[in-house]
Amino acid sequence: MTQQVKYYQTGTYTVGNRLLDQEQRTVQASLDRSNALDSGHRACQGCGEALGARFAIDAAMRATDNQLIACNATGCLEVFTTPYPETAWQMPWIHSLFGNAAAVATGVAAAQRVKGKKEVRVIAQGGDGGTTDIGFGCLSGMFDRNDDVLYICYDNQAYMNTGVQRSSATPPAARTATTMPVGPNPGNEFGQGKNVPLVAMAHGIPYVATASVHDLHDLERKVTKAMSMRGARYIQIFVPCPLGWGSKPCDSIKLARMAAECGLWPLFEAEHGEITDSTKLRKPAKVDGYLKLQRRFAHMFKPGNEAQLEGMQALADKNIVKFDLLEEKGDEE
Amino acid sequence: MNKPFAITLDVGTSLVNHTGSWRTERPRYVDRIPPCNKTCPAGENIQQWLFHAEEGNYEQAFKTIMQDNPFPTIMGRVCYHTCESACNRKDVDEAVGINAVERFIGDEALRHGWTVECAPDTGKKVMVIGAGPGGLSAAYHLRRLGHSVTVFEAAPKAGGMLRYGIPKYRLPREKLAGEISRIEKLGVEIKTASPVTSVADTMKEGGFDACFLSVGAQVGGKVELPTDGSVPMFDAATVLKDLENEQLPDLNGHVVVYGGGNTAMDVARSATRMGALSVTVVYRRDRNMMPAHELEIHEALEEGVQLACLRTIKAVKNGELELEVMVTGEDNRPVGTGQTETVPATVLVQAVGQSVDLGPLNGLDGVEVKGGVVLVGKDMQTGAKGVFAGGDMIPSERTVTVAIGHGKKAAKNIDAFLRGEIFVAPAKHDDAGFGELNTWYYSDAPRSVRPVLDVARRQSGFAEVVGNLDEETAQYEARRCMSCGNCFECDNCYGVCPDNAITKLGPGEGFAFKYDYCKGCGICVAECPCGSIEMVPEDI
């Protein structure tokens, strides 16, 4: 009965939907999701990283029938999940160092290969600092060798665990402890930073994608797709951090949604170096709504800093064109 | 495994860390009252029956409607659906087509012969006067509560204005009859052609414990016009009643209808169907001030009815009407200009309102009348003990749905009265306003439209104008509902909690918070699409 009609009230945007077949709902909707990252962890209230990690890992667990090993870089995700004597991980998991998660994963994958355990798959994961900065060499090496590893970067746009310092993923204008909102160019400089998804693509690896905690279906689909492939794969997930961004804990998903809908966080996929798809904006918006909810951007709204706001909007507009984020309305399911 | 001390840990160990102690506010599930339900004059739980319809469970949807309203198929045709004007979805795209879905469900129910159950007999006898929507609603609800009910109806058939006012092309009579007979089958006795001349006497004679009056506003009003008698004049109520009784009124030639309400439209459109040469509606004020519903006017115009707005009839002479041109003055009042014009008229029908025949109330002590209508208390009781009233005869909006709502409310109060108690309505939930929703999650879905009969066929007969939705479209439309304020098991809270602090209890069971782990971040509240979770301060 429910299959006759193609419209499902909340379509495919909510976590579950009683009107949809089980397999069309998200992994998170199911009673038997693995909860790979379980209750009792010590992340801040409303931590987007905790959420993103469970989303991604549970999806990967489902995709691999729980034959999964995770290698974690140092950072919030590691610290809040595994302070002795408690671990929140319900899966084989290893933390070695801040900058070597990709390499550790290469080793774990090599061990599976040599032991003929083809079914056991490996994920490396870390924060943006551990990925785009200190772990960048190992990451690039893993890409270069096309090792059978999915690397997931949880991008909260700064070094959070050490108290919110700038990373190469910190957006322009953002206040961090090392880019204070003082002087003529308050906050992080414009014209710096690196787009690691694009750098990953330049390696020609099988799969690169961006994802966000606000669009679970999209995130899970990407993780699942990544796990259906072999070789080096990279997904960078946007994970708001209430502590580091000066936002309300309840707004973590909302901010992710707003970042995407204004074009600052384009969702796209690429295979073998070519962009194959991008997620169109459902309710396009300007950047200010997104920025206003975060104290790290508060200075942008002070008189005299209009240029920063324009600069941000320009970045978003550029993304919208570059990643082809707009679509003519009308043909949704 | 002989694991290294401290550096290698066993899974599941974090559960000893009860992060719930960090919380200063706690989330909790709530039901809010959606605007549709809130504005429904019959108090239907619209969101709830749409919920069942979304799943294709139309019988359950029907039963849910029947909690409040015994006439889904009639509602789906004649209700002015204030619910849709209030529907939150209008701020997303367009309101949910609640009325269309209700009709689909009502028709399904008739087609399948679905019905409902009554409570065991109480032995109490209630008399209802008037088998219009108000009277039948009261009778139905009282019967379901186990009381024995007798309805006295003056007209040869039951239905009140549903039958003697609303034309067939809007409400086919087999639908009307179907829903009335469903009530009769529940054990309500309807005595037609049985006018009550004295409520007090009939009550005493029949040994009734209580009475509900819903005699409607049946007396057609007329404005006195200087006339030379060259044009016959009727009132709308009489014309429509005659139409129903097949004593076909002479609506040939140039028919002029005086008045701008729905009744005027019903007469005008009926005249078109009777073969009038021309039909003109004369209205004192501006077009946009016409009390008739826009859709009614629109359909009338489609069918060839002409509007003469900002005109009053000054006189009837020589088979013509003299009209004075009006302008809109202060407070939107029409002001005469002195300028006149004439229109030919074969017949003039005045549709300028109806009044209540209060004759049967004579001899009832304590009944208070004001402005031609009977006053009732909060409990719908008139000044006479045990005599309740509702519908067009009491001060309120005169619509079918309001009358049905009165009938329901009166039934509950009568039920309490029969037990010597006072009915106390359950506490109201908070509103599910648009601000409570997170509409990003709802798919874009334009409103569906019901099929409409083509104009040629409308002009030539009384076939129903507005068609039904097919099942697929009805279900689609039901699924456009955002379930404002009421959990619809989308699993968002269960999915978005960063701390896995929500237990999913399974289909139909909802969710529960694990307060041992909930840190009180409030993401579940923010991401609940329908606003069914709230944060409350933790007592610390």
Place this chain on the structure above:
Amino acid sequence: MLKQMEGSMAVAEAVALARPEVICAYPITPQTHIVEGLGEMVKSGQLENCEYINVESEFAALSVGIGSSAAGARTYTATASQGILFMAEAVYNASGMGLPIVMTVGNRAIGAPINIWNDQTDSMSMRDAGWIQLFCETNQEAVDVHIQAFKIAEKLSVPVMVCMDGFILTHAYERIDMPEQAQIDQFLPPFNPRQVLDPANPVSMGAMVGPEAFTEVRYLAHRRQMDALELIPQVAQEYAEIVGRDSGGLISTYKAEDAETLVISLGSVIGTIKDVIDQRREEGEKIGCVAIRSFRPFPIAEIRKACANAKRIVVLEKCFAVGMGGMVASNVRMALSTQPVPVYNVIAGLGGRPITQTSLHNLFNEAAADKLEGLHFLDLNQEVVERELERQRLDECSGSVAENILRDIGAVAASKV
């Protein structure tokens, strides 16, 4: 089987006999030939069931090794000099996590000034990193010790660093008696990890440990190294039983029983020292030596015992802690703190400077006369040093010391780095 071969190739073959499952390779002189050799063996199919991974840095090399070892694969890598510093963080991490990785260090000096030649400062920089450190005297020993290293590492769940002097051993062609595969298979059982990343039995490895347990974690690591003091000789014994050659243990002594002058050193220089001892014994001098094989754990009891009758100890080492002295000597002094015997510390062979028999004779002459200072630099060119010091006195900004000295002695070295 006896073979004439380069030390690096011999080590490569020995490692292959241990059936490693994952090998991480990154080039740095003088270790490179070992991983090159293994690479060819894997690629040709001679070494089966082995993943050979060309990594992008030493940090990655050991990190990959951490992953593979944690996932239960027998893991090997090799490095030297700058490489071991580049991987330093991972060196500590591998031992902290108790991962039985075997790593060769082709001992080489650490820059600046960059220098590709042999000394042992690189290994010594990691002496406190929690690894077992075994120093080889000969290539034959290197072959045998590498194989034993896997057994020791895996039995204790502690990584083992096998240290062999760069060039002097790695690049030297010698006759090697290579064990048979069957012998090694008998000696070394398959790796049965203490902990493993396994979906069937999940654990979290590498937790954050706070003050409440950190000391205990460290103490337990120390206890494992103390256990190694018993295990290392035991494994050497097992090896000798199967392969028929005693090459291992904690220390080895040479003419030490009655020695009044006891020379303590480690690595390949022991060979030269033995030759000099032989010559001096012929002159009637009671001189002998002790070769430290296991620098970590440090065999305090064995050293004490060996030194029990000596009148003086000369610790000759190819490493130097600037501002302090020799690392080996300080360790020996600690071992002998209860024995009233003078310990002379001689720093020799830094950055590849040859340690000649003549220099050693001169040194031992002075030692025998108890004329040595506590800290002595063998063959230090005092003239050059004085000139530079003089220049520095005259001009505060005298430029690079190394360049000045090179200019001074007229040698502009062009060496591969």
